[in-house]
Amino acid sequence: MAMALGLLAPTVASAQSAEALSKKKLSRRKAKLATHRGWVTMTVSYRDVVNPAIRRKLLSGLPTVIASRTYVFPDKGKQPVALGVKTCRIVFDLWDEVFRIDLQQGGRGRQTVAVNVEGVLRRCAEARRQPIVAKRSLKPQQRYFMGVAVEVNPLSPQMMDRIKRWVSRPKGAGTVGPGDSLFGSFVGLFITHVPDADRAISFRTQPFVPAVLPVIPTKKGDRRASR
Amino acid sequence: MPVHGRRVGLSAALAVLVATSSLARVSGAAEPPVESEATGDAAKGRLRYTLDGIEVRGNQRTVDRVVLRYIPFEPGDVLDVADPEIELTRFRLLGTGFFSSVRISLRKGRRRGAAVLVIDVEERNTIIVENVAMGIAADEDAEGNSEPITPYLGVQVAETNLAGTGITLGAGIGVAADQFALQMRFADPAFVGSEWAFTSSMHYIAARDFFGIKDVSFESPLLELREVTDYAVVSYSRFGGTIGAGHDLSTSTRVLFDYGLERVEALVPTVASHVRGHTREPIDFDILPGASVLSTINAALIYDTRDTPFLPTRGALGSIRGTLGLEPLGSSYGYQKLEASLAYWWRLPWRHVVSLEGQVGAIAGDAPFFEMFYVGDYTDLLPDRILGLNPDRRQPPNILGTDIVEVRYGNYAAKLEAEYRIPLYVGRGSVYGIDFFTGAGLYGVATSRDFEDPPTGYEGAARAPIDLTYNLGLRIETYVGGFSVAFSNLFGLLPAREGGRK
Numbered sequence: 001m002a003m004a005l006g007l008l009a010p011t012v013a014s015a016q017s018a019e020a021l022s023k024k025k026l027s028r029r030k031a032k033l034a035t036h037r038g039w040v041t042m043t044v045s046y047r048d049v050v051n052p053a054i055r056r057k058l059l060s061g062l063p064t065v066i067a068s069r070t071y072v073f074p075d076k077g078k079q080p081v082a083l084g085v086k087t088c089r090i091v092f093d094l095w096d097e098v099f100r101i102d103l104q105q106g107g108r109g110r111q112t113v114a115v116n117v118e119g120v121l122r123r124c125a126e127a128r129r130q131p132i133v134a135k136r137s138l139k140p141q142q143r144y145f146m147g148v149a150v151e152v153n154p155l156s157p158q159m160m161d162r163i164k165r166w167v168s169r170p171k172g173a174g175t176v177g178p179g180d181s182l183f184g185s186f187v188g189l190f191i192t193h194v195p196d197a198d199r200a201i202s203f204r205t206q207p208f209v210p211a212v213l214p215v216i217p218t219k220k221g222d223r224r225a226s227r
Numbered sequence: 228m229p230v231h232g233r234r235v236g237l238s239a240a241l242a243v244l245v246a247t248s249s250l251a252r253v254s255g256a257a258e259p260p261v262e263s264e265a266t267g268d269a270a271k272g273r274l275r276y277t278l279d280g281i282e283v284r285g286n287q288r289t290v291d292r293v294v295l296r297y298i299p300f301e302p303g304d305v306l307d308v309a310d311p312e313i314e315l316t317r318f319r320l321l322g323t324g325f326f327s328s329v330r331i332s333l334r335k336g337r338r339r340g341a342a343v344l345v346i347d348v349e350e351r352n353t354i355i356v357e358n359v360a361m362g363i364a365a366d367e368d369a370e371g372n373s374e375p376i377t378p379y380l381g382v383q384v385a386e387t388n389l390a391g392t393g394i395t396l397g398a399g400i401g402v403a404a405d406q407f408a409l410q411m412r413f414a415d416p417a418f419v420g421s422e423w424a425f426t427s428s429m430h431y432i433a434a435r436d437f438f439g440i441k442d443v444s445f446e447s448p449l450l451e452l453r454e455v456t457d458y459a460v461v462s463y464s465r466f467g468g469t470i471g472a473g474h475d476l477s478t479s480t481r482v483l484f485d486y487g488l489e490r491v492e493a494l495v496p497t498v499a500s501h502v503r504g505h506t507r508e509p510i511d512f513d514i515l516p517g518a519s520v521l522s523t524i525n526a527a528l529i530y531d532t533r534d535t536p537f538l539p540t541r542g543a544l545g546s547i548r549g550t551l552g553l554e555p556l557g558s559s560y561g562y563q564k565l566e567a568s569l570a571y572w573w574r575l576p577w578r579h580v581v582s583l584e585g586q587v588g589a590i591a592g593d594a595p596f597f598e599m600f601y602v603g604d605y606t607d608l609l610p611d612r613i614l615g616l617n618p619d620r621r622q623p624p625n626i627l628g629t630d631i632v633e634v635r636y637g638n639y640a641a642k643l644e645a646e647y648r649i650p651l652y653v654g655r656g657s658v659y660g661i662d663f664f665t666g667a668g669l670y671g672v673a674t675s676r677d678f679e680d681p682p683t684g685y686e687g688a689a690r691a692p693i694d695l696t697y698n699l700g701l702r703i704e705t706y707v708g709g710f711s712v713a714f715s716n717l718f719g720l721l722p723a724r725e726g727g728r729k
Contacts, residue, residue: 061274061333061342062308091274091308094335094342100274159311 026147026204031127033146033208036216039131040138042070042084042146042205047125049150049201055117057152057198058099064090066124068150072133075143075207082133088124090114106131125150129216140211147204151197160196274308278344279336285348288391289325294346296393296417297323306342308333320348325388327351353388357397362610364403364618377404381613385412393417403618408432410614422474426485429468430615436461436596437620438499438510440633445499445510458620459501459510463493465597465615467521479532487523491515491559491595503633504682513596513636515559521595522558524551533572537704538648538660540580545569552594562592580648580662590638600640602631605670607698607713623694630677630685631694637672644668644696651701658705665699 031044049066050058057064067087071080089102099114101123114120127148138144280302283294297319299312306313313331320329330347360381385397394415401408410430418425437458439445445459467489475481495516500509526549533542550564570584588600602623603609610619622632646666653660671693681690700713 056330057332060331062313062331093274094276094333095339159314 026202029148029203029205031146031205033205033213034129034216035135035210035213036129036131037218038135040072040133040135040208040210040213041129041131041216042127043129044148044205045126046148046150046201046203047121049152049199050117050121050125051199054152054199058090058117058120059092061092061094065153066090066150067152067154068127068148070127070130070132071147071149072138072144073147075145080147081144082137084130084132086127086130088120090120090124135210135213138210141209143207143209145204145207147202149200149202151200153198154200155196276306276308276333276336276342277340278302278304278306279338279341281344281346283346283348285350286391287350289348289350289388289393290391292420293325293388293391293393294320294348296420298344298346300344306333306344320346323388323393324355325350325353325393354384354386357383357385358399359383360611360613362618364610364620377618379403379610379613379616379618381408381616383410383614399614401614401616403613403616406432406434406616406618408434408614408616418472424473425471426473426483427468427470430465430489432463432465432615434463434465434616436463436617438512438635439501440503440622442502442507443499443510444501445496447496448494459496459499459512461493461495461512461514461596463491463514463597465492465521466490469525471525479530481529481531483525483527483529485525487521487525488557489521491519491521493517493519504630504684506683513594513599515595519559519595520557521560521598522553522556524553524556525549535704538580538662538702539572539582540574541572543569543571550598552592552598560593560595560598562590562594562598564588564590564594564598578650580650582646582648584642584644584646584668586640586642588640594638596636599636599638600672601636602634602672605640605642605672606694606696607666608696626695627689627693629689629691629693630682631672631692633682634672634674634677634692637674637677637692639674640670640672642668642670642696644670648702658703660704662702663699664702665697667695667697669693670696 029044029046031042034041034043046068054064065087068085070084070086072082072084073080084106086103086105088104091100092098093100099117099120101112101114101120103110103112103123112123114123132146278300281295281298281300283291286294298316300306300316317329317331320326326348328347328349332345332347333342334345336342358381360379362379364377364379379402381399381401383397383399385395387395389396392415394413397410397412397414399408399410399412401410408430409432410428412428413426415425417423437460439457439459443457443459447460467487469485469487471483471485473481473483491514493512493514493516495512495514496510498509499512500507502508528547530543530545533539533544546566546568548564548566550562552558552560552562552564554561566586566588568584568586570582572580572582574580586605590599597615597617601612601617603617603619604611606623608624609621622635625632644666645668646664648662648664651661651663652658671691673692677690677692698713700711703710703712
C-alpha cells in the first residue's frame with residue numbers, strides 16, 4: 001500500500017489534504033468504478049470546476065492548472081489507503097489559437113492539443129477510466145469509497161509564503177516608531193487571506209467492494225489503464 | 228511566434244538571432260522582434276512571447292504608472308507564460324490595497340509571436356480605518372481599589388491611494404480626559420519612482436502626565452492642576468514632525484530612517500515630593516520646564532518572515548531600533564536609546580499556535596519621560612500609550628510584590644512573553660479567522676536609580692522591579708483588518724492581590 005501511495009506521489013501541492021477531505025461532509029457523485037488490467041479505475045465528470053471565471057482564465061494565454069486528487073478511503077475510516085493524481089496544465093496559444101495541454105497522470109506525462117474549451121474539459125475536467133489503485137492492494141471484501149478534490153491553480157506552500165509576504169507587507173509600509181506599528185501595515189490586512197486555489201471542489205463517490213467491481217476486458221492495443 | 232521545439236529547429240534559432248539583433252537596433256526596444264524564442268520546454272507547452280506592450284484597464288482613479296510600478300516586465304522583454312513572476316504580480320497589485328480584483332491576461336500583439344500583457348483591475352475604497360483603540364482609564368483609591376473614571380479613544384484613518392498616485396495620507400486623533408493628540412502622516416512607497424519610500428509626519432499633542440508614588444505633595448503654577456491631589460501633574464504640549472525614508476533590503480528585511488524635530492512646552496510643578504519606598508524624596512519629572520526642543524535621528528532594521536501579520540502561524544519578527552537625541556542639532560535632550568525585539572511563532576501538530584517574544588531596551592542620557600519606557604507598554608493590565616497620550620494614572624499591578632509599583636517610566640525595560648492560540652474559526656468570507664488566545668509573561672522596567680539606590684522597604688528579590696502580566700481574549704482577522712478583543716483591560720481594573728499599590 002505504501003508503495004501505491006509512493007508511486008502516485010502528487011506533483012502539485014494541495015490545499016485540500018486527505019485529512020481535510022476526510023473531515024468534510026462531502027457531496028456524493030455517481031462514478032463509474034471498475035477494474036481494468038488489475039487496477040481499480042474511476043470514470044467521473046467534474047466539469048463544474050470550470051465556471052465562467054475559470055473559462056475566461058483558460059483563454060487568458062497564461063497557464064491554468066487543473067489538479068485532481070483521488071483518495072481511496074475505507075468506508076468507515078478516515079485514513080486514505082491510496083491516492084491517484086491527475087494534473088493538467090493548459091495554455092492557450094494566442095497565435096495558433098489552440099489549447100496546449102500538458103497532462104500528468106500516474107507518473108507519466110503527455111502533451112496534447114485541444115481546439116476548443118470543450119476539448120479541454122474532456123481531457124482535464126473528467127476522469128475517464130483513471131487508474132487509482134492496484135486492486136490487489138485493497139481487501140477484496142471491504143467497502144471503500146473515493147474522495148476527490150479538484151483544484152484550479154493550486155498554490156505551492158513556497159509560492160503561498162512568497163505571496164503572503166507580498167500582501168502582508170506592501171512596499172513602503174511601516175514606520176520607525178514601534179508605537180505606530182499599525183500606521184501603514186494595516187493595508188496588507190485587506191487581503192491577508194490568500195486563497196489556496198482559484199477554485200476548488202470536492203466530492204465522494206458511492207461505496208464499492210473491490211471483489212464485485214465490474215471488469216473491463218482488455219482490448220488489443222488498449223493502453224489507457226496501463227501504468 | 229510561440230513555437231515548439233519539435234516543429235522548429237535551426238530556422239527558429241536563426242529567427243531569434245535576427246530578432247535579437249533587430250531589438251538591439253531599435254531605440255528603447257519599443258519595436259518587438261518578429262519571432263519569439265523556442266526552447267526544449269516548448270514541447271511541454273511553455274510558450275514565450277515578445278512583449279509588445281502593457282495595457283492597464285479598469286483603473287478610474289489610479290494612474291497607470293502606479294500600476295506599472297508593480298509589474299516587473301517591459302515592452303521588448305521575452306515573456307515566458309510559465310514565469311511565476313506573472314502570478315506574483317497579481318498578488319503584488321492586490322497587496323497595495325488599491326484593488327479588489329486583478330486579472331492578468333495576454334492578447335495578440337501586432338506581429339506573430341508578440342503579445343500584449345493586459346492588466347484588468349477593479350478599484351476599491353482606499354480610505355481605511357487603520358487603528359481603533361478604546362478602553363477605560365482608571366484611578367485607584369487609597370486602598371488600591373480601582374475606580375474607573377474616564378474613557379479614552381484613539382482612531383487612525385488613511386487614504387492609501389491619494390488622487391490615484393499610490394501615496395498614503397493618514398490622520399489620527401486621540402482623546403482622553405483633558406488630553407488630545409492629532410497626527411498626520413504622508414508616505415510615498417516609491418519616491419520619484421525609486422526603490423525608496425519617503426515618509427513624513429506631523430503631530431500635535433496636548434497632554435498631562437501624573438507623577439508621584441504616594442503621599443505626593445506639590446505646588447503647581449496652575450490652579451487647575453492642583454485639583455488632582457494624589458499626583459503631581461505635568462501639563463505639556465508637543466508640536467513637530469518627522470521626515471524619513473525606507474528601503475526593502477529583501478522581502479523579509481526592511482530598513483527605515485527618520486529625523487524628528489519637535490518643540491516641547493511643559494508646565495512642571497515648582498516643587499514636588501513623594502514617598503518612594505519609605506523615604507520622602509523630590510520627584511524627578513524627566514522633562515525641562517518651559518520650552519525645549521527635541522531633535523532626534525531614528526533608525527530601524529526590521530526582519531519579518533511571518534506568514535501573516537495578524538494571526539501568524541510560523542516565522543519570526545525581529546527588530547532593532549535606535550534613537551539619538553542630538554544636542555549638536557539643537558536638541559535640549561541628549562540621549563541614546565536602543566531597543567531590540569524578537570518573536571517566533573510555531574504551529575503545533577494539533578494546529579494550535581504558540582509564540583515566544585522577547586524585548587529589551589536601554590536609554591543612556593537624559594531622555595524626556597515620553598521617550599522613556601512606560602510600564603503600561605509592558606504590562607497588559609494597563610492601557611498602552613495611544614498616539615503619545617498616556618490615559619492611565621495607575622501604578623502597575625504588583626502580583627509578585629516587588630518594587631515595580633515604584634516605577635512609572637524607566638531607562639531599562641525587558642519582557643519575555645509566551646502566547647498560546649487556539650483557532651476557533653477559519654473562513655473564506657469576510658471573517659478569515661477567529662482565534663482564542665491566552666498569554667503570560669514576565670517584565671521589568673527600571674530607572675538607573677532602582678539599581679544604584681533602590682527604594683527603601685524592599686528586601687531581596689523584591690528589589691527587582693519585575694512583575695507578571697497576562698492576557699486572554701479573541702483575535703479576529705477580517706476583510707477590513709484585525710481586531711483584538713482582550714480582557715486584560717478589565718483584569719487591570721481588579722485590585723492587585725499582593726503588594727501595596729498605594
